[in-house]
Amino acid sequence: MKKYTDSFDTSRGSAYHCAPMLTSQLPSRVEPYKLAARHERIEGLVALDKLPRLAEEAGVQTGDCHVVLEFGVDAQGRREIRGHLQATLALACRRCLVPLPQEVSSDFLLGMVTDEALAAELPASHEPVLVEKEQLDLLTVVEDELILSLPQVVYHDEAECHVSAEQLVSKTEGAAAETTPATNPFAVLNVLKGKK
Numbered sequence: 001m002k003k004y005t006d007s008f009d010t011s012r013g014s015a016y017h018c019a020p021m022l023t024s025q026l027p028s029r030v031e032p033y034k035l036a037a038r039h040e041r042i043e044g045l046v047a048l049d050k051l052p053r054l055a056e057e058a059g060v061q062t063g064d065c066h067v068v069l070e071f072g073v074d075a076q077g078r079r080e081i082r083g084h085l086q087a088t089l090a091l092a093c094r095r096c097l098v099p100l101p102q103e104v105s106s107d108f109l110l111g112m113v114t115d116e117a118l119a120a121e122l123p124a125s126h127e128p129v130l131v132e133k134e135q136l137d138l139l140t141v142v143e144d145e146l147i148l149s150l151p152q153v154v155y156h157d158e159a160e161c162h163v164s165a166e167q168l169v170s171k172t173e174g175a176a177a178e179t180t181p182a183t184n185p186f187a188v189l190n191v192l193k194g195k196k
């Protein structure tokens with residue numbers, strides 16, 4: 001039975017402990033006011049290849065995003081969703097453009113509003129989420145949050161990058177030599193200055 005203990009992933013220390021064999025998909029449409037009234041907690045996976053806007057921002061992704069959503073009502077009577085998500089994305093290295101795995105996670109607090117005008121009444125701690133006809137599309141919520149939590153730039157460690165620092169330098173030098181053959185690069189500057 002040692003097999004089972006070995007396969008048990010204990011390395012992920014998170015406030016929201018992930019069940020090691022979670023396979024259920026997050027429902028795409030829910031009735032959030034009902035869930036809030038019952039203080040329901042939903043946990044599930046979202047297949048990353050179902051999120052076209054994420055693909056536009058970060059390239060085509062495979063695998064799943066792990067999502068925990070806790071619906072509730074706060075002391076002021078606001079219907080809210082406390083959420084946590086975690087995914088491993090493949091993001092292009094800024095230097096060599098080869099994707100590298102990047103852990104992305106986010107904690108968020110959403111305030112439900114039935115009208116966009118009501119969003120202004122929410123405290124700054126809450127991101128508004130528009131609930132129309134008592135329905136909420138959770139895939140849109142997850143996709144929005146994932147896009148918001150994308151890192152600005154991603155680089156390989158220098159030793160692992162497919163473009164080394166020296167290659168970068170020699171490449172630029174090579175390109176300069178090709179485009180301006182046998183001319184003094186300062187000649188361009190002089191022309192510009194002369195035009196003043």
Ligand SMILES: [Zn+2]
Nearest residue numbers: 093096156161
């Ligand atoms: Zn790289």
